[in-house]
Amino acid sequence: MPAGSLFRGYEDVLVQDLRTSVAVVRYRRERWEAATGERITAALPPGVAGGFGPELRRFTSKTGYVMLDRQLARLHRLKPDLLRAPDRPEIPLHTNGSENDIRTVVTKRKISGGTVSEAGKTARDTMLGLLKTCSKLGVSYFRFLGDRFAVPGAVPVPPLPNLVRLAKA
Numbered sequence: 455m456p457a458g459s460l461f462r463g464y465e466d467v468l469v470q471d472l473r474t475s476v477a478v479v480r481y482r483r484e485r486w487e488a489a490t491g492e493r494i495t496a497a498l499p500p501g502v503a504g505g506f507g508p509e510l511r512r513f514t515s516k517t518g519y520v521m522l523d524r525q526l527a528r529l530h531r532l533k534p535d536l537l538r539a540p541d542r543p544e545i546p547l548h549t550n551g552s553e554n555d556i557r558t559v560v561t562k563r564k565i566s567g568g569t570v571s572e573a574g575k576t577a578r579d580t581m582l583g584l585l586k587t588c589s590k591l592g593v594s595y596f597r598f599l600g601d602r603f604a605v606p607g608a609v610p611v612p613p614l615p616n617l618v619r620l621a622k623a
Contacts, residue, residue, distance in 0.1 A: 458489030465495055471507025479507070555586050584614075591617045 465483045483496040501508035517523055529536065559582055569575045588595040593611060600608035 455486050455494065456488050456490075459486045459494070460489075461485075462487045462493070467498060467505070469498070469502050469505055469507050471509050477507070558582055558586070587614055587618075591621055593617060 462485045465485050467481045467483055469479050469481060471477045471479065481498055481502070483498070485496075486494040488494060517526065559579075562578070562582070569578055584598065585595050588598050591614070593614075597609050598611045598614075599605075601611040
């Protein structure tokens with residue numbers, strides 16, 4: 455510290471990090487005031503910035519790619535729901551179901567070359583999501599669409615949230 459500096463106590467900083475388990479570390483940073491009035495606060499350890507440790511910060515960084523940054527923001531927003539394994543033992547720890555779900559998307563993308571616009575991507579994802587949900591609930595996808603689009607003579611299909619609740623019961 456510069457000559458004549460006065461010790462002004464400590465500043466607590468909570469830093470979150472992501473490891474096999476969540477770790478919250480409280481760093482106690484020295485705060486000083488120089489004779490000139492300048493306030494000086496001790497630095498955090500290397501890799502710690504903005505209240506995030508190096509492991510967690512990897513998941514919160516901006517990449518510079520708009521679509522990827524949007525997906526990362528979405529993952530960050532959904533993080534509490536995604537990290538439920540300890541609270542929800544019925545959720546499998548493997549990804550076989552997810553890999554099977556996305557296989558349709560990958561195959562379609564390889565055949566068609568992908569979508570041209572964001573609206574096309576949203577429409578494709580919505581329709582494939584409905585297809586997979588209907589399939590898992592044992593509901594005909596085409597009956598579901600016929601009912602929703604009010605096709606004459608279509609068999610009524612209950613709303614999907616009701617079917618999901620019934621399937622969970």
